[in-house]
Amino acid sequence: MTRKQKRLGLIGLAGLVLGSAVGLVLYGLSSSVTYFQSPSDIAEQQVAVGQRIRLGGLVEDNSVDKSAGSVILFRVTDQAETVPVSYKGILPDLFREGQGIIAEGYMDEKGVFNADTVLAKHDESYMPKEVYESLKDEGHWMEEEQAAAEQTSKVN
Structure with missing residues (x-):
């Protein structure tokens, strides 16, 4: 793998983790909304x-x-x-x-x-x-x- 491919893979993984975290937070907040x-x-x-x-x-x-x-x-x-x-x-x-x-x-x-x-x-x-x-x-x-x-x- 080249450095460019590693960097793109790392950015993609960070985006996936960040998206998952936002999704979990929104799901958790939806149950406490009145x-x-x-x-x-x-x-x-x-x-x-x-x-x-x-x-x-x-x-x-x-x-x-x-x-x-x-x-x-x-x-x-x-x-x-x-x-x-x-x-x-x-x-x-x-x-x-x-x-x-x-x-x-x-x-x-x-x-x-x-x-x-x-x-x-x-x-x-x-x-x-x-x-x-x-x-x-x-x-x-x-x-x-x-x-x-x-x-x-x-x-x-």
């Missing part, structure tokens, strides 16, 4: 039991039930559909009814979303981007809230 879903998306797509997703929407008025011991039950809505949520843990201080949230977890066999993380907005004019866009796309976003959100985005 997709954002609104209650309407969940109703339309019939999310698989046990599949990790992010559920976003508004906490439905008069739906928070803390009487089940350490488990907190509430419903998340996008004004069209509603999903019951079960959460075991400490809720954020700003969690309340009528507020935008994002919860991470999975759907169980009974159609209840089991959340292991709940994120709430940090002030009156902020709503998670995914929730805002979902509500706006479905026509459930109120004009005065939209003006406040646009004003906030100009500041940032």
Whole structure:
């Protein structure tokens, strides 16, 4: 073998190893990705039991039930559909009814979303981007809230 052939063989082998490493990393990351879903998306797509997703929407008025011991039950809505949520843990201080949230977890066999993380907005004019866009796309976003959100985005 000439030096040129050895060099080309080495470059080809390095490319193969690098391509394999990138493929393995992408395959490994694909199992940990969580997709954002609104209650309407969940109703339309019939999310698989046990599949990790992010559920976003508004906490439905008069739906928070803390009487089940350490488990907190509430419903998340996008004004069209509603999903019951079960959460075991400490809720954020700003969690309340009528507020935008994002919860991470999975759907169980009974159609209840089991959340292991709940994120709430940090002030009156902020709503998670995914929730805002979902509500706006479905026509459930109120004009005065939209003006406040646009004003906030100009500041940032």
